[in-house]
Amino acid sequence: MDIMTGARWRKASRSSTNGGACVEVADNLPGIVGVRDSKDPDGPALVFRPASWRAFVADLARRS
Numbered sequence: 026m027d028i029m030t031g032a033r034w035r036k037a038s039r040s041s042t043n044g045g046a047c048v049e050v051a052d053n054l055p056g057i058v059g060v061r062d063s064k065d066p067d068g069p070a071l072v073f074r075p076a077s078w079r080a081f082v083a084d085l086a087r088r089s
Contacts, residue, residue, distance in 0.1 A: 029059050029070055036063060052078070 032051035047063035051070075058078040061070040073081070 028057060028072065029054070032059050032070075034059075034061065034063075034066070 033053045034049040034051045037048040037050055049061050049063045051059040058073045059070045
């Protein structure tokens with residue numbers, strides 16, 4: 026079974042609007058957060074534990 030079955034993907038708020046570098050995130054599944062390239066929705070997705078994803082996003086926020 027695909028662990029991403031039932032994922033509800035949303036475009037990340039900081040993704041560009043011109044069709045360029047767009048990232049989609051699915052954070053509705055228990056115990057995992059999926060990240061994928063919006064230009065390749067059938068391609069691979071990275072999978073993170075929620076705490077790791079939160080730490081990653083917090084680090085990005087500190088750098089911007």
